[in-house]
Amino acid sequence: MYDMQCPGCGHRTAMMLIDQTIDELNIKNKIIVGLDVACCSLLIDELRYDAVMCPHGRVLPVCNGIKKVQHDKIVISYMGDGAAYAIGTNEMIHAAHRNDDALCIVTNNGLFAMTGGQIPPSAFDEKAFDIVPLLKNMDIPFLARETLSNRENIYNCRKYMKEMFESYMTNGGFHLLELLSPCPTNNHMSVKENVEYINVTVSKILKCGRFI
Amino acid sequence: MRKLLNGNQAFAYGCFIAKVSFFAGYPITPSTDVYEFFEKEMPMRGGTFVAAESELAAVNTILGATIAGARAVTVSSGCGFSLMQEGISYAAGDFVPLVLLNVMREGAGLGDIPRSQGDYDQMTKGGGNGDYHCIVLSCSSMKDCVEAPAKAFELAEKYMNPVIVTYDSDVAHTMEYVDIPDEIFDKGSAYYDLKSFSRDYARKKLKFVLSGENTPPRYIQNVYYHNKDYDRILADKYDDIEKNCQVADEYRTEDAEIIFVAFSTCNRICLEVVDVLRDKEIKAGLITPVSLYPFPSSTFAKIIASGHVKKFVCVELNILKQMTKDIEYAVKFRVPVETIHSMSTCPTVDEIVYSEVINNV
Numbered sequence: 001m002y003d004m005q006c007p008g009c010g011h012r013t014a015m016m017l018i019d020q021t022i023d024e025l026n027i028k029n030k031i032i033v034g035l036d037v038a039c040c041s042l043l044i045d046e047l048r049y050d051a052v053m054c055p056h057g058r059v060l061p062v063c064n065g066i067k068k069v070q071h072d073k074i075v076i077s078y079m080g081d082g083a084a085y086a087i088g089t090n091e092m093i094h095a096a097h098r099n100d101d102a103l104c105i106v107t108n109n110g111l112f113a114m115t116g117g118q119i120p121p122s123a124f125d126e127k128a129f130d131i132v133p134l135l136k137n138m139d140i141p142f143l144a145r146e147t148l149s150n151r152e153n154i155y156n157c158r159k160y161m162k163e164m165f166e167s168y169m170t171n172g173g174f175h176l177l178e179l180l181s182p183c184p185t186n187n188h189m190s191v192k193e194n195v196e197y198i199n200v201t202v203s204k205i206l207k208c209g210r211f212i
Numbered sequence: 213m214r215k216l217l218n219g220n221q222a223f224a225y226g227c228f229i230a231k232v233s234f235f236a237g238y239p240i241t242p243s244t245d246v247y248e249f250f251e252k253e254m255p256m257r258g259g260t261f262v263a264a265e266s267e268l269a270a271v272n273t274i275l276g277a278t279i280a281g282a283r284a285v286t287v288s289s290g291c292g293f294s295l296m297q298e299g300i301s302y303a304a305g306d307f308v309p310l311v312l313l314n315v316m317r318e319g320a321g322l323g324d325i326p327r328s329q330g331d332y333d334q335m336t337k338g339g340g341n342g343d344y345h346c347i348v349l350s351c352s353s354m355k356d357c358v359e360a361p362a363k364a365f366e367l368a369e370k371y372m373n374p375v376i377v378t379y380d381s382d383v384a385h386t387m388e389y390v391d392i393p394d395e396i397f398d399k400g401s402a403y404y405d406l407k408s409f410s411r412d413y414a415r416k417k418l419k420f421v422l423s424g425e426n427t428p429p430r431y432i433q434n435v436y437y438h439n440k441d442y443d444r445i446l447a448d449k450y451d452d453i454e455k456n457c458q459v460a461d462e463y464r465t466e467d468a469e470i471i472f473v474a475f476s477t478c479n480r481i482c483l484e485v486v487d488v489l490r491d492k493e494i495k496a497g498l499i500t501p502v503s504l505y506p507f508p509s510s511t512f513a514k515i516i517a518s519g520h521v522k523k524f525v526c527v528e529l530n531i532l533k534q535m536t537k538d539i540e541y542a543v544k545f546r547v548p549v550e551t552i553h554s555m556s557t558c559p560t561v562d563e564i565v566y567s568e569v570i571n572n573v
């Protein structure tokens with residue numbers, strides 16, 4: 001599955017976790033996915049769900065439009081950190097502020113992957129862009145961050161994902177799960193080194209856990 | 213019901229005739245009346261109103277609503293409309309039937325709010341990135357504004373292409389009596405209940421709609437990705453549009469020697485100019501391009517073939533003679549084309565009637 005991604009890529013793991021959660025909750029025929037461009041858009045051809053490739057950073061407005069028309073559907077907004085924390089930050093903050101019904105999954109690898117690893121405004125440095133303080137005091141039902149690195153953390157991601165889907169289906173509102181993800185290709189690391197880097201360095205800069 | 217409405221309000225009522233159930237927007241003069249209208253009316257009728265955080269969000273929100281099966285519109289002017297080019301270009305690339313209203317204002321950048329037609333090239337030649345055209349419909353009267361949305365959605369959904377409805381700020385703010393069907397005000401009618409239309413099962417079956425229930429799954433992405441022969445698909449689409457969507461109104465052109473070409477505010481003035489000139493026994497006529505893209509070249513070809521026309525006079529509100537160039541292309545330089553133009557100062561009837569352009573006939 002998801003063969004377009006490089007070996008060790010976090011997008012593949014994230015999408016597999018989404019698939020598993022959907023199968024577990026048996027909601028396959030209710031899913032519409034909005035994907036951002038760049039590496040995550042490569043997932044589209046293998047998706048088992050109706051999907052739209054949105055303009056860069058505008059996944060949340062597009063998904064908001066879909067959800068407001070098809071109220072009974074589960075509309076997943078899937079994007080990378082470029083979309084969520086660079087070009088689409090405005091959309092992200094306002095979607096949260098309005099508490100739009102959104103199921104937002106951000107795979108954050110701290111670089112512009114598709115274009116070759118350039119530094120984004122959300123780079124994993126000492127001034128890394130942290131969405132948690134911005135959204136923590138908003139009236140939203142779910143906000144969590146976890147790393148897609150070792151096995152326990154991935155189980156944790158899976159747990160968060162299920163909680164998030166369930167909460168979305170019962171109460172609606174803005175849900176954000178950020179997954180800190182390896183991109184071995186552009187970090188010029190082996191998969192093992194990249195996982196280590198996320199576990200040791202990145203998770204110190206961006207604290208993980210469920211915040212709301 | 214007969215109502216006294218301005219162009220923006222007339223357009224908004226026209227949206228209800230077209231069963232528009234979704235609006236997202238960001239206010240900017242001179243298009244704000246539409247925003248205000250929907251802010252109040254949409255929730256009352258079971259439709260959706262989204263106060264977007266920017267024009268970028270607005271256009272992308274209606275992109276989502278459209279691919280979910282609703283009829284959705286957004287509206288903007290000037291620099292706000294420029295921000296929407298991203299969504300328009302995506303809709304063209306993805307074959308999404310997006311409908312937008314651009315109420316033109318003056319100048320580049322911030323410009324100002326008087327009447328102007330400087331967005332002509334932006335709308336008819338592209339505006340966003342890539343190889344595409346929007347179908348562009350112009351309105352000159354309140355009646356045109358009422359009828360435009362239904363026409364726009366019909367064309368958009370037929371050709372799977374974005375459609376822009378446009379007029380300038382004088383048409384937006386001029387008030388006229390216009391007939392609106394009674395059903396629009398009748399709480400019991402299907403036109404009033406927007407909720408049922410946007411959730412209509414039949415619309416979910418339309419070929420571009422994502423319902424979550426499609427097997428195999430349906431992907432909305434650029435036509436380039438999933439069609440090997442996208443060259444042909446695109447060429448065929450625009451050929452078809454150029455052949456079948458040209459619309460122009462003609463006024464007293466049957467034997468006219470001097471024919472004015474104008475849309476929106478200029479068109480309203482030229483209608484009177486033609487009558488005044490006819491009283492003075494000058495054979496004048498008027499062509500109103502209703503479709504700005506595709507430009508109604510066939511109307512010009514037909515009139516030139518009949519042999520009586522000696523000159524075309526384009527009256528437009530921009531410095532760069534944007535529409536004049538399209539007319540020259542349509543008449544292939546067989547008949548002279550002159551222009552009366554200014555960025556935002558509309559010539560009066562007298563100014564045109566006593567201008568050199570007329571004396572030279």
Ligand code: SF4
Pocket residue numbers: 004005006007008009010011039109113114182183184185186
């Ligand atoms: S470049 Fe990075 S983000 Fe893109 S597919 Fe490869 S590993 Fe994944």
